[in-house]
Amino acid sequence: MGTSEGGGGSSGSGGDSGPEEKNVGSSRSKFEHSGWVYHLGTNSIKRESCNRRFLHIKGKYVMMYKRDPHEHSGTKPIRRGVVGHTLKLEELGCRKVNDGDLYVLKFSNRLDEEKKGEIGCATADETRKWMEALEQAKKQAELELSQTSNTRNKLSKENEIDLERQGHRNRVKRYASGLKRLISIKRGESLVRRSLSLSGSNKNVEFCDADAADVIEGHEWKCVRTLRGVRIFEDASIYKGNKGVLVKAVGIMDVSSDSAFEVILSLHRHQRYEWDALTSDLELVDSISANSDVVYGSYDPRHINRWKCRRDFIFSRQWFRDQDGAYTILHFPAAHKKKPPRSGYRRTKVSPSTWEIKNLSTNVPSNGGRCLVTHMLEVHSKSWSKWKNNQSSKFEKTIPYALLNQASGLKAYLDTKYVPNAKPDEERKHESSSSSSSTIVSQNDVSSPNSEYEEDEIADQFYDAISAYSSDDDDDDDSDYDDAPLDTKGSSIMLQTASFSNPNRVPDPCADGELDPLSSPITVDPIQLPGSMSEGKSESDTNCWTSPNGKGFMIRGKTYLQNNAKVAGGNPLLRLIAVDWFKVENPVGKVALHPKCLVQSDAGKKLPFVLVMNLQVPAKPNYSLVLYFAADRPIAKDSLLERFINGTNTFRDSRFKLIPSIVDGYWMVKRAVGSKACLLGKAVTCNYLRQDNFLEIDVDVGSSSVARSVVGIVLGYVTSIVVDLAILIEGKEQAELPEYILGTVRLNRVRLESAVPLES
Structure with missing residues (x-):
């Protein structure tokens, strides 16, 4: 995975210098180097694991994070320690990990061979940069030790970084901990748990096929409108007039799926002001796990003219990444004890919705990309049918319409903010100078060997709660949400009775040769x-x-x-x-x-x-x-x-x-x-x-x-x-x-x- 999201390392916070250009002896400016790597080891069922981690070196200190702390303030390291003077580094060369090729760097202690760990990088050049950075940190540690009078006391106070990766954590305790946290979420919660599913290569993935769905979809999508370069579809197969319909907004963004995902997931207020007209004022209520949370928001009634008071809402989110690099984000209405009804606000429900972000093939440089973004939700407004036929604009005053417009707002924002050919350090320098937008990063094409892999450690902490939210809204033409789930019955169900007594059973020609062709089929009464x-x-x-x-x-x-x-x-x-x-x-x-x-x-x-x-x-x-x-x-x-x-x-x-x-x-x-x-x-x-x-x-x-x-x-x-x-x-x-x-x-x-x- 190498260093920064764009594939190169970052020294300091926006600086252009490489690791060899920092003065490790200076007390004013400590050497810094950070970026993304793969942390290698074994998971809890003793299979090889490969987890994407953000590694940060500052002076002699090394910190490992699950998320980039520069982009997510308040993120705490999951591992922290110093690079000791006994550190031993060894390049192990290229190794196949979950059908992807990584260049492996081994850490060990020359005084204790039991202390060891491995990280993987996408290229040999990135491995070399990390070698240099760690050697600089080692020199910093050696220098400070030489300047310390009581070396023994100094060593006893600081622990060396432990990068040994073994999945021996108590699975039952983590499960119970997640359940305990969910008790605080009210109104008939049900667990919805989804893991990160992270990929190796685009063709030969380890756990799941990386291509299209392996089931024929029953939806019949029909394009009904185009809004600012984004197509609006309805599912004609289950459309029920005034009762409800599944709709989706689909647009192509000139960024990688990673970049689009980060923007959609970000709660950065000023950034959301630039693309989200509805849910731009958001705050984190509870972090259920590394991949699910509960969010509170409010918005101005001027966006929805029929309202006479301010509105607020709570929803839960869960997200995961498929092995082909596609992201899915699920939004459900929720309730939480930390956010009871607020004086002067009317609590409303945001319609359940999903974001799906898929990379598209592209010939642009590796730090750019294109992705297909799909935003899907339920619409229970009676004015939908008239709006799609250009007979009424009443639908444009509803929450579902504002949600559908999020895709076009996102497209416009990314088109103006993203610089396809900018170098990673230049992007970081430009973005750090502006407090009104968070970092938009680009990633190597997901079909390359440095794609992400399944993360067992995070997966076991993935919880979410769906509230059976009761409605107190008026049952009018512009109902924001209908409690009854949308009926999604497809075409008639095809039944095929499975018994050997069926004389008309036709074998699959693809399976010829799997059963002995010289033997006569037996007949068994299924009643037996x-x-x-x-x-x-x-x-x-x-x-x-x-x-x-x-x-x-x-x-x-x-x-x-x-x-x-x-x-x-x-x-x-x-x-x-x-x-x-x-x-x-x-x-x-x-x-x-x-x-x-x-x-x-x-x-x-x-x-x-x-x-x-x-x-x-x-x-x-x-x-x-x-x-x-x-x-x-x-x-x-x-x-x-x-x-x-x-x-x-x-x-x-x-x-x-x-x-x-x-x-x-x-x-x-x-x-x-x-x-x-x-x-x-x-x-x-x-x-x-x-x-x-x-x-x-x-x-x-x-x-x-x-x-x-x-x-x-x-x-x-x-x-x-x-x-x-x-x-x-x-x-x-x-x-x-x-x-x-x-x-x-x-x-x-x-x-x-x-x-x-x-x-x-």
Whole structure:
């Protein structure tokens, strides 16, 4: 990651001198060097981690931050210490970390080899600059030691910087701490947890596919207006006239996604005055975690003519970064005990909304870029329809209209403030001279090897609360917000019964060769293989499962390695024959060995092969969703599936992929959960049991903040949503393409209380 956001190091605060030009012996001006690096180590499940950190050297002192302290005042270092005279530096050269190439610099103590740590940089030149900076800090430490009469006392008072990175923090304590803080947020909070998902390269990412969504979107976006270079769309597929509509403003900004994200997230008052006409007076109420907070704001009623008094509002924010460099920011109305109703103000609700910021391919220099910014929200104003048809301007006096205009204001601001070809130090000097705008930084293209990686440490602290906010506003034509969630039902749900007795089952041609072509398919009566959750027979059935076809999922096509092209999936290779829905005191594994498990029944033993997927869901009580996928013929020898079944756990972890999709549900939940494929073995702990005619995969959802966040959201809305899951084995070689869907399941409005105890 190197040094500053623009790729070069910064010495001091805006100075142009390099580290070698500072006078380390001067007491008036201590040497300074700062910038972004990657902190390397292992996370709490003993996998290699790579976290982006801001490193600052001042004199002999080294401080490490999660955010740039120059841009975020009050930021405290997460590590702090001195560069001791015993510091030993070693360049380890280029190393592949999470599919990205980094130049690694190792720290150690020549008197104690146990004290060590590593940072990574994008280029060898950046590594050299950090070497020089740290050597200067070491000289400063040696000089001060030589001038100190009592060296022993001096050394005892100052601790050397500890850069050893190991994820041994108590996960349970952090989780409990986050829950305790959320108690202060009122009115039926529900946890919504989302991790930073940080990427390696644009093509071969470690945890999720870096390209487009892996689920076919059900929205039908129609452009209805253009406002100052920003297009306004409505979702025609769910438009319900006066009741409500999903709308979005979409514009191209001539900055990187990192720059746009920083501006949108910033609470800097004078900066927001330059682009945000509505929510420009903001203050931080509570920092829930490094990636979520609660914000209070107020605005002048002159912007909304129908108001007779001043207005204020509270909303919660959560944000994350996908591995392709795209950012998502979620806004929800909220309440907080620190901000009770204020005299002279009327508390209003800002409509739930999302910001999505994606980088676009560009040929401009690496310190520039282009991004596509999308601002999406609900509109419940009756005047929307007339406004889009140029029949009335009443909508222009509403909050949703002011929110839609934020995208065009942001575009105008960035177009005038951003200098594409400015050098990083020049940008910093220019911006530090003006107190009316915060730093706008540019980043290397996210497809380069110095992109960010998954940050387990921050992910475990990511909490948010959504308030079920009751409305006291008048129910008039310009209602700011409707408590009833927007109905986002898509097209009719396609059901496909999964049983071997179906003579019309058509195999997916992409999966030819995975099952033994010389063996005859067996016929099994599904009545002999019952599960605790019933199979749905029609679209109106609830608290049930079905097995949809794979057409709603996008998988890697034959030419994926050449052009990243994906195709719609075909019918699943394995058939879902039963689903068990258990509640348990503690997470349970090896379900297939239970004497009453269908795999142990006479009918189950006759099956050529059964894939048992046990999703261990953390909650109170804990749950287990057990899916049974069966083959009607033996697995072909030397096929990809056979290599997965009988391979090593490392191979299984690197190939087992899950694609989630919320088919029917509240649109904000859809945006939060997402629709990207995830390599389960890389994101959570998976335990495998291979015996007899089955392979069981126990997926410990509680081992990962990424999975817990998804489950936390789903459990909060589980009775009102329809969730599709597809599993597959990732194809990485040309001979393994195109991919095929291994199995699918649709969970239709499941009731938590319907789970049955698992008998011991």
